[in-house]
Amino acid sequence: MPESDPAPPLAVDIDGTLTNRNRAVDPRVFDALREWPAPVVVATGKAAPYPVALCEFVGIPVRVIAENGGVVCFDTEECEEFVVVGDRAGAERVAERYREAGHDLGWGDLDLTNRWRETELAVSRESPLEPLRELAADEGLRVFDTGYAYHVTSPDVDKGEGLKTAADRLGRAPGDFVAIGDSENDAATFRVAGESYAVANADETAKREADYVMESGYAEGFLEALEAVGPK
Template identity: 55%
Template sequence: MVPPLALDIDGTLTTGSGRIDARVFELLPDWNAPVVLATGKSFPYPVALANFLGRAETVIAENGGVVHVDGETAVLGDAEAPRAVVEAFRERGGDPVWGPRDTVNRWRETEVALSLDADGTLLREVAAAAGGDVEVVDTGYAYHVKSTGVSKGQGLERVADALGIDPDEFVAIGDSENDVSTFGVAGRSYAVANADGAARDAADVVIEESYMDGTAGVLADLWTRDV
């Protein structure tokens, strides 16, 4: 049988221009095992994608801050401390770039995402001064100010437990430092060619192709092995 999957979205199921690759709708709807969408995006995004794929809403959002499986939603991150860090960042002259009406953070429950055009050095300095409960993660698409106590990997452990599946059975595919924890939990991990250094170092295999080209190749190989 094909293995259960833990899939990042941005940079993994997308094209180089950031669009969802159409092959997602060819390869994933009939995948005969659980598919977990694990992303740094806020909760509505992976839920919407799961629905468009016709799959169960099994998602890890906000880098592990929100986990949804078997109809149950767990909010695991603490938004108060990240928001305080961003406010202190503003007071120090930092500009989050995205305005108060941005949709990036409109539905975000446990963290705050800032544009990569923001001053990352200052942001990390402010986060460090706040103590050890908050960290800044650069996903290649945004700076995420989040609780240190949550991660995609911990989210995958929670999902696997709810589904009655050994985490070691999962195959994980991703492209960023926020996927490192997922790679550490899954039994087999792949980094697409566009992955950052942290993801490449943590993965069992670095794929030669980028974005969905790489992911599609892995999925096709896993499907071929099954048949």
């Protein structure tokens, strides 16, 4: 980061990183995010309305990477933009064929998990994986497991590419950022960020790619990482 910066900008996951083991956001992270003296980008596999709402309620500028890099949303003084990349039509074909094969996406009739998605498909981890992989491959798409859902997405879309876009909007380099996360989908962010921290509950892919693995898990591990990189 530039020598004049008091702290590095952050790229921060939500589920498993800002939450507790019951997937509720730990209230301690609100002040930590709001008081961080550099830009915070919230990077998640969730559809954009979720991280946008988190930014609004925390009281930080809307700087969001959603859908594992498929959406980058900025609503700030320096940038107002909604960038969408990916093959939503292909993902919808996978969903249709998956249902025709007798499988269920696993979210019920209302399916709030996919309702606002722009680029990909999320399937419950309780649903069969192998037929999903086969159908995705037929469409030239890939499936990866975030630990919370199976995501069907374009092979050139990931959080690392999303961070490159977000960094550009901030006039920064991806290497200026510290990334904090817990899952396979965070590994791409870890590879392009200047420094990366996996919380203790992270999966093996995230731990392998991270520069540091915290002693604590979930939001406690996130706060531990902030202590390590924050203003001294």
